[in-house]
Amino acid sequence: MDSVTQLEIDQRVFDLYDEYCHGRIDRRAFLQQAAVVAAGGLAMAQALMPRYANAQTISFTDERIKARYVTYPSPGGTSGTMRGYLVQPKGNGPFPVVLVVHENRGLNPYIEDVARRAATEGFLALAPDGLFPVGGYPGNDDDGRALQARLDQPKLRTDMLNSAKYLKTHALSTGKLGVTGFCWGGGTTNWLATAMGAGMQAGVPYYGAAAETAAVPSIKSPLMVQLAQNDERINAMYPAYEAALKSAGVPYEVFIHPGTQHGFHNNSTPRYNEAAAKLSWERTIAFFKKNLA
Incomplete structure (x- = not known):
C-alpha cells in the first residue's frame, strides 16, 4: 500500500x-x-488512486478454481450480448451461484478478484462487465467511469438482470442465486431484488442506493446490507428503505461498519478498511451459505 x-x-x-x-x-x-x-x-x-496490484488476493491460476470469460445473450440490453467473468470452484457441481456486480466503472481487477474469492468458498460466481457492449472495461477507472455514465441506464440494468438469469440457469447451477455488489453494484443488488422477486434467494448490497420504496413489496429474498459509517449520501436513503422492508415483511440485517468510508471493501485504495472488509465478507459468505444451501 x-x-x-x-x-x-x-x-x-x-x-x-x-x-x-x-x-x-x-x-x-x-x-x-x-x-x-x-x-x-x-x-x-x-x-487514493486505485492500485490494482494490491487487489489480487486469489490468483487466476489458483488450483481451487477455474476462471474464464463467457458471452451470453442479453435481449433488451445495451447491445443484445453480454460478457462476464465466470469462476467455477473445483469439482463437478452443481453449485449455488453468486452474481458479483461491479461499481460505476466496469469490470476492473478488484471485482474479478471478488468473484474468485466467492468461487473459493464453493459458489459458481459471475462478474458481468456492463461496459462489454462498448468495448469492455478500458483498463483504467477514469475512462471506465465516463463510459458507464454515458450508457442508457435502464438497458445497463437489463444487462445485469440477464446476467443474473444466465447464471441462475447455468448448467452448473443449483438454481439458488445470491447477488452482491459494491457502490453502483450495491444499488443494482437492491434493484435486482425487486426485479427478480422469488427468483433471487439472497442479496448483499455494499453501500449502494436503496431500492424505490414502491417496489419493495416485490422483494422476496432476505437482504444483508453493508454500509460505511462515513457515507452520508447513501446512508440517508436507508431509514425509509428499512421501514418499507419491515412493512413488506422482508427479512433483513443492516451492518454499519464504524470508522469506515464508502468503498471500504475495495482493497486497491486507502479507503480500504481491512477489519471491516474481512468481517463484512465473512458475514456475506455465511449468509450465502445459509440461504443458498
Whole structure:
C-alpha cells in the first residue's frame, strides 16, 4: 500500500474522492481541490488512486478454481450480448451461484478478484462487465467511469438482470442465486431484488442506493446490507428503505461498519478498511451459505 495511510488522509479529501468516484467532479478538479482543502492534500489525493496490484488476493491460476470469460445473450440490453467473468470452484457441481456486480466503472481487477474469492468458498460466481457492449472495461477507472455514465441506464440494468438469469440457469447451477455488489453494484443488488422477486434467494448490497420504496413489496429474498459509517449520501436513503422492508415483511440485517468510508471493501485504495472488509465478507459468505444451501 502507498506510504500515505487511511489515518493520515483528511476527511475532506475522502469526501472529494467520493465526489470524483461518483462522477460529480473530474480527476483534475479532484486533485486541484484536494490540494486546496488540506496541507498535503495533493499527496493524499494521489494516494487514493486505485492500485490494482494490491487487489489480487486469489490468483487466476489458483488450483481451487477455474476462471474464464463467457458471452451470453442479453435481449433488451445495451447491445443484445453480454460478457462476464465466470469462476467455477473445483469439482463437478452443481453449485449455488453468486452474481458479483461491479461499481460505476466496469469490470476492473478488484471485482474479478471478488468473484474468485466467492468461487473459493464453493459458489459458481459471475462478474458481468456492463461496459462489454462498448468495448469492455478500458483498463483504467477514469475512462471506465465516463463510459458507464454515458450508457442508457435502464438497458445497463437489463444487462445485469440477464446476467443474473444466465447464471441462475447455468448448467452448473443449483438454481439458488445470491447477488452482491459494491457502490453502483450495491444499488443494482437492491434493484435486482425487486426485479427478480422469488427468483433471487439472497442479496448483499455494499453501500449502494436503496431500492424505490414502491417496489419493495416485490422483494422476496432476505437482504444483508453493508454500509460505511462515513457515507452520508447513501446512508440517508436507508431509514425509509428499512421501514418499507419491515412493512413488506422482508427479512433483513443492516451492518454499519464504524470508522469506515464508502468503498471500504475495495482493497486497491486507502479507503480500504481491512477489519471491516474481512468481517463484512465473512458475514456475506455465511449468509450465502445459509440461504443458498
